[in-house]
Amino acid sequence: MQKRWQIGIALFVLMLATVFAVGASQLQSDAGYAGIGAAFVPAVVSIFLGLVGALLMWQALSGGYRNFSDALIGVASDNRGALWVTAGILLMAALITKVGFVLGATLLFTCVARGFGSKTWLRDAITGAALVLPVFWLFTLVLDVNLPRLFNDWL
Amino acid sequence: MIDTWNLLLGGFATALQPMNLMWAFIGCALGTAIGVLPGIGPALTVAMLLPVTAKVDPAGALIMLCGVYYGAAYGGSTTSILMNTPGESSSIMTALEGNTMAKNGRAGPALATAAIGSFIAGTIGVILLTLFAPLVADLALKFGPAEFFSLMVLAFVTVSSVLGASMLRGMVSLAMGLAIGLVGMDSIAGIPRYTAGVPELIDGIEFVLVAVGLFAVGEALYSVLYDPKGENAKRNKLTSIMMTKEDWKRSWPAWLRGTAIGFPFGSVPAGGAEIPTFLSYSAERKLSKYPKEFSGEGGKGAIEGVAGPEAANNATAAGALVPLLTLGIPTSATAAILIAAFQNYNIQPGPLLFQTSGPLVWGLIASLYIGNVMLLVLNLPLVGLWARLLTIPKPQLYAGILVFATIGVYGMRQSAFDLVLMYVVGVIGVVMRRFDFPVAPVIVGMILGPMSEKQLRNALSIAQGDWLIFFKQPIACTFMVATIAVMFVPIILRKRGVRLAEDD
Numbered sequence: 046m047q048k049r050w051q052i053g054i055a056l057f058v059l060m061l062a063t064v065f066a067v068g069a070s071q072l073q074s075d076a077g078y079a080g081i082g083a084a085f086v087p088a089v090v091s092i093f094l095g096l097v098g099a100l101l102m103w104q105a106l107s108g109g110y111r112n113f114s115d116a117l118i119g120v121a122s123d124n125r126g127a128l129w130v131t132a133g134i135l136l137m138a139a140l141i142t143k144v145g146f147v148l149g150a151t152l153l154f155t156c157v158a159r160g161f162g163s164k165t166w167l168r169d170a171i172t173g174a175a176l177v178l179p180v181f182w183l184f185t186l187v188l189d190v191n192l193p194r195l196f197n198d199w200l
Numbered sequence: 201m202i203d204t205w206n207l208l209l210g211g212f213a214t215a216l217q218p219m220n221l222m223w224a225f226i227g228c229a230l231g232t233a234i235g236v237l238p239g240i241g242p243a244l245t246v247a248m249l250l251p252v253t254a255k256v257d258p259a260g261a262l263i264m265l266c267g268v269y270y271g272a273a274y275g276g277s278t279t280s281i282l283m284n285t286p287g288e289s290s291s292i293m294t295a296l297e298g299n300t301m302a303k304n305g306r307a308g309p310a311l312a313t314a315a316i317g318s319f320i321a322g323t324i325g326v327i328l329l330t331l332f333a334p335l336v337a338d339l340a341l342k343f344g345p346a347e348f349f350s351l352m353v354l355a356f357v358t359v360s361s362v363l364g365a366s367m368l369r370g371m372v373s374l375a376m377g378l379a380i381g382l383v384g385m386d387s388i389a390g391i392p393r394y395t396a397g398v399p400e401l402i403d404g405i406e407f408v409l410v411a412v413g414l415f416a417v418g419e420a421l422y423s424v425l426y427d428p429k430g431e432n433a434k435r436n437k438l439t440s441i442m443m444t445k446e447d448w449k450r451s452w453p454a455w456l457r458g459t460a461i462g463f464p465f466g467s468v469p470a471g472g473a474e475i476p477t478f479l480s481y482s483a484e485r486k487l488s489k490y491p492k493e494f495s496g497e498g499g500k501g502a503i504e505g506v507a508g509p510e511a512a513n514n515a516t517a518a519g520a521l522v523p524l525l526t527l528g529i530p531t532s533a534t535a536a537i538l539i540a541a542f543q544n545y546n547i548q549p550g551p552l553l554f555q556t557s558g559p560l561v562w563g564l565i566a567s568l569y570i571g572n573v574m575l576l577v578l579n580l581p582l583v584g585l586w587a588r589l590l591t592i593p594k595p596q597l598y599a600g601i602l603v604f605a606t607i608g609v610y611g612m613r614q615s616a617f618d619l620v621l622m623y624v625v626g627v628i629g630v631v632m633r634r635f636d637f638p639v640a641p642v643i644v645g646m647i648l649g650p651m652s653e654k655q656l657r658n659a660l661s662i663a664q665g666d667w668l669i670f671f672k673q674p675i676a677c678t679f680m681v682a683t684i685a686v687m688f689v690p691i692i693l694r695k696r697g698v699r700l701a702e703d704d
Contacts, residue, residue, distance in 0.1 A: 050631075050635070051635065054631065054635060058372055058375070058376075061376070061379060065379055065382070065394070068393070068394050072391065072393060073391075074386075074389055074391055075389070077661065078660075078661040078664055078665065079657045079658075079660035079661040079665055080660055080664075080665025081656075081657060081660060081665075082389065083386040083388070083389045083391040083393065085657075086382065086653045086656070087382050087393060087394070090375065090378045090379050090382060090649075091379075093371075093375045093378070094375045094376075094379060097368060097371045097372045097375050098372075100368055101368065101369075101372060104368070110366065110369065110635065110636070111366055111368070112365040112366045113365065113366065113369075113635065113636050123424055123425060124425070126424040126425070127421055127424050127425050129424075130420055130421055130424055130598075130602075131421075131623065133602070134417065134602070134606075134619060134622070134623045134626075135620065135623065137606060137619060138616045138617075138619035138620045138623070139616070141610065141616050141619070142616055146607075146610075150603045150606060150607075153599070153602060153603060153606065154599040154600070154602075154603055155599070157420065157595070157598055157599035157602050158595035158596055158598075158599040159595075160424050160595075161423075161424055161594050161595035161598055161599070162594075162595060163593070163595035163596070169595070169596070169599070172596060173599065173603070176600055176603065177603060180603070180604070180607065184251070184607060184611065187255075188251070188252055188254070188255045188256070189254060189255045190251045190252075190254060190255070190607070190611040191611070191614055192607065192610065192611065193614075
């Protein structure tokens with residue numbers, strides 16, 4: 046499992062390197078006095094990505110990443126918690142323009158607290174709203190940051 | 201000299217305006233709070249606060265953001281001493297000695313020596329900044345693109361190789377940061393790159409989004425996956441903060457030594473406050489007349505071991521402002537985000553900053569003197585209040601952090617899609633954290649990448665395509681040689697048994 050992840054990460058870096066290399070080769074640019082154009086640095090970065098990706102792959106295949114110990118890190122235990130956090134963020138992204146920032150953020154707050162094991166969702170929702178409202182007023186009324194509203198500047 | 205004095209006085213006139221005092225206070229209080237709270241650091245906080253740059257005037261906003269940066273260095277010690285869970289990795293050394301002291305009923309003096317030491321080191325650091333920054337800026341005026349390019353290469357190589365346990369993984373992070381930085385319009389020829397025809401990408405990828413995704417969402421997801429309940433660390437009892445005569449006598453030299461070690465480390469692009477705090481700790485342990493008291497010897501905790509590293513930590517924070525303000529070179533993720541704050545006002549930190557935005561910079565420097573006093577007051581008599589932050593339960597703490605994260609990201613472009621992107625970056629952040637890839641090089645690469653490309657192409661244009669320009673000019677050549685030397689630092693440190701971890 047561990048090894049597969051390490052190889053997967055190395056593959057991801059190598060894939061990124063390929064994408065950037067292909068992109069660099071398609072860039073048209075005039076080299077000018079510098080002798081290098083807009084495609085030069087992208088090419089260098091893609092080579093750099095390819096190089097570190099290859100080294101990472103080599104480490105993954107030859108006994109795992111160096112100076113890295115799994116013992117330092119716990120084992121993933123709470124996938125359901127992560128799902129709640131994910132749901133909170135994605136729900137907020139989907140609903141923010143429809144229900145406004147205050148309701149969206151309160152929902153996010155409740156979901157995340159639930160994900161971290163809080164069972165008192167009603168109390169969390171009230172705490173969330175109590176935190177979100179003054180922040181919303183601060184940003185919309187004082188700082189002029191445009192946040193979606195349900196009715197007016199106050200909600 | 202007289203000039204500097206007058207400019208600084210002018211700076212105080214700016215900093216002492218009631219509005220700016222208020223911003224400084226908000227920044228210091230916020231900074232202390234996030235320093236105390238685990239799971240939220242200065243880089244994330246500054247990133248989330250960037251939307252305020254839309255409305256607040258530059259002096260006020262930058263004074264506040266620097267207060268956050270500075271305050272976090274103070275607040276970190278409280279958590280280390282009371283709970284043995286360092287809020288920032290630069291306070292790991294403080295945790296070692298301070299928590300042992302607290303366990304033996306001396307939490308108060310440990311907190312006091314940390315706060316006073318931070319104040320002394322911070323103030324000396326700002327004095328040195330006042331004296332040196334104009335000199336460095338003058339020197340840097342002689343820099344051309346070749347010098348700047350080689351300096352930037354030095355900066356990102358150091359940040360990537362010195363932070364984190366593995367140089368290779370640091371370099372992977374850096375490469376990803378550089379790659380992300382390439383997306384968007386190229387700054388010299390105006391050619392769109394890697395935009396895949398998406399118009400939003402022509403402006404590049406918003407790096408507040410990347411920072412908030414990596415730091416806030418990544419941290420929250422990581423925490424829920426791997427540590428949902430949190431360590432129920434036992435809290436030590438807070439005792440009287442009075443230091444005895446003996447405590448003072450032992451703290452003084454440690455504060456000064458810590459400052460002397462920290463400031464130079466901050467002012468060269470060496471990345472992070474971890475190495476100086478470690479060096480200060482080992483120096484104190486070697487020099488102490490009471491080596492038996494150190495926790496490593498099974499003692500009751502030696503006050504020098506708190507005083508030195510805390511002073512070093514704050515002196516480093518002040519020192520890091522030298523390259524930030526005079527050269528426009530960030531040496532940490534927080535510094536990189538501060539540069540973005542300047543750029544939001546179309547101000548480019550660098551040698552010209554002292555000429556083009558003199559009142560602003562001097563106001564900022566003056567506010568650091570004031571901030572130090574504020575932080576001393578906030579951290580000494582009010583320490584009990586901050587300690588209460590530690591009673592916020594984890595579910596509500598992370599829920600709150602994510603609410604603020606969404607404001608930061610959504611407030612930039614009013615795009616719900618950005619929230620989804622933030623989540624995706626957060627997932628990448630979890631994988632990075634899980635496999636011990638440092639996060640700061642991504643941010644530093646994103647900011648410095650486009651800047652260094654511009655310098656590279658300008659330098660080569662001037663030299664008519666002669667690559668040896670970077671080795672023909674003495675200053676540029678020195679930086680290049682230093683870059684190569686820096687790559688050996690982690691190897692040497694590892695041989696001496698130091699395991700590096702990431703700050704921010």
